[in-house]
Amino acid sequence: MLDLALVESGSFRLVYLRKHIGNKELAKIRAPMIEMIELPITIASRVLIVSAVHIAAKPSWRVAGTLFQEVAGVGVNAAATYGFGPAGTAVVDVSRRTILLNSTELHIFPKLATEHRYRFEAVRWLPDVTLGVWEYIGPETDTTEELLQTVKVDLVRVENKINILMNS
Numbered sequence: 001m002l003d004l005a006l007v008e009s010g011s012f013r014l015v016y017l018r019k020h021i022g023n024k025e026l027a028k029i030r031a032p033m034i035e036m037i038e039l040p041i042t043i044a045s046r047v048l049i050v051s052a053v054h055i056a057a058k059p060s061w062r063v064a065g066t067l068f069q070e071v072a073g074v075g076v077n078a079a080a081t082y083g084f085g086p087a088g089t090a091v092v093d094v095s096r097r098t099i100l101l102n103s104t105e106l107h108i109f110p111k112l113a114t115e116h117r118y119r120f121e122a123v124r125w126l127p128d129v130t131l132g133v134w135e136y137i138g139p140e141t142d143t144t145e146e147l148l149q150t151v152k153v154d155l156v157r158v159e160n161k162i163n164i165l166m167n168s
Helices: 024-029 078-082 143-167
Strands: 002-004 012-021 047-053 063-077 087-100 103-108 117-122 128-136 140-142
Touching (some): 047 087, 117 128
16 A cells, blocks of 8 residues: 655645646637646656646536656657558557646556656637646555565465474
């Protein structure tokens, strides 16, 4: 089980805060008004607090968009698979989370690399959004590993007792 110090002061650091204003002309062709937002940093933590705010949201608007977790440097040989494109590495989407509008939410992504990249894609009808992202910088421990170590020790002890009984 993941153990985080969420309520301690200094556990989160603001890494991104910006207001994005969309192009209302794009709504005429049913395209998203706000272009895809690539966070201009890589983030070591997989635990984020995300806030997406649009003050003039209609009551029926619940979702601001989707936050994607990306891992760079994944070995992909597109040329062998599709017959075109470069062989080498690629940026791959590994997880996504729906971001609710006018809320602040904790999101825990899978830990698949030492650093992750993130991008936000707003819903098409949203004319502007203020996006805030905080990175968890507190201690992160996984008690599952500790429990597995305890089980391994117990298993060795049981095996030894069985061996003693069988040799008696």
